[in-house]
Amino acid sequence: MTPRWLCRRMAIVGVGSILLDYHVHTTFSIDALSSVTECCVAATERGLAEICFTDHLDFSPADPGSGRLDPERYLEAVSRASGAHRLTVLLGAEVGVDRASHPACLAFMKKHPLPFDFLLGSVHVVEGHLIDLPFLATRTREAAYRAYFEELEAAVRVAASERLFDAVGHFDLIKRYAPTGFGPFRLDDCRDQAETILRLAADGGVGLEINTSGLRGPLGETLPALEILRRFRELGGEVLTIGSDSHRAKSVGAGVSEALDLAREAGFGAITSFRGRHPIWVSI
Template identity: 40%
Template structure:
């Protein structure tokens, strides 16, 4: 099977010390055929990730890895943006000349507060506020894939519990329909399977709803921040996609989605 892992962080992200070469080696060991680096990036000085990325260094290191692992691993250059619907012009100005392969869009902050803090401030409305922001992102941002669709649960589940799917169903439909209209896909992020959360982001109900609404563009990512996590639970996510009725997982090249059949 042509296994792909489309979500990785290395020391080009503020919250990882992993080396790119080691990530590539581990991917090959784990039977991954294609990976995409997706380091954090924000143009907002109030975001924790601000100021960490040096694109020249990042892209030249990716090129070096592409040469080194040429016959063994396909390596793509991507990015994970914080709130790309805000400060959109600034994002465009920096990103367009870079000609990246892939852009993940994320809501990591609400009103310039990390989700964990936003949750503390008013936990009964936290999920609602998060999903409203996600709708804003999907409505206007220039992105390829919605990263970790129900990320708020990562911070909320222990103390406040998971959200009830039915309570937010209408909002989920709005978000997913808008995404489909704008040719934005969704990832199955496996990071939740490595914690007490014990489920993917998003949960199976949202993956099923996406399929029901006609969604096709699906990527799979471990969201690795360490070498150990590269490729973690990827095969499981492929099974989940299949179970939800998907026949293809997508790869990207210069921001064009390309389907790869699940076999």
């Protein structure tokens, strides 16, 4: 059943640039190099219509960025940039949504009710460990995928019921860290779990992101790639964002055009922008 808040559907047709980047990190993240202003300048030069900052908001002790985001300073920097550039500047966050972090995350939202436009939910920590090469080296491909998707399924359930976040970041992240060891993720690698998550997301109004960072490295494909996007659409998924996952200004907007082509190929007639965590569909 379509959630009631999703029914406020509004399509914007033919309003100039449809290049949106909904996954941009700045120096408010532990692993990024460019300021809010530098990213806005880069986005304007590349003809983007909107940029949504999604600095890391992490609570897991396993994540080195945990507790780093200063909400007041972040809000101030993004607010200052909004209106100072020839594009729409939005406030978002990439929330680390491993199971152990759910209570702290929901408590943070209550304590700091920032006017977020968009929240991306990403699993970076599995079974209390950061997903990285040592994590992968101690698990089989099957065990690593199973554990990762268990975390993701739990997160999407809370997103659907309590709006923990609006869209899933880099659905098949594991393949980014082990492109040679595990190879690209395909539905058949973990079909039951992946299908369950895609169905939960589609039914619960939770979106997927086309994360273009994989196009900039040896992986050579987006996270997720066409097969998953097409299946999400077949299952009724409607909320789809596009993000570069840039950690420096020169990557802002990278791959966004290619992602639009991929979205069309997967059967989407629109991508989603957000205001105050409400979706707005932009025809593509």
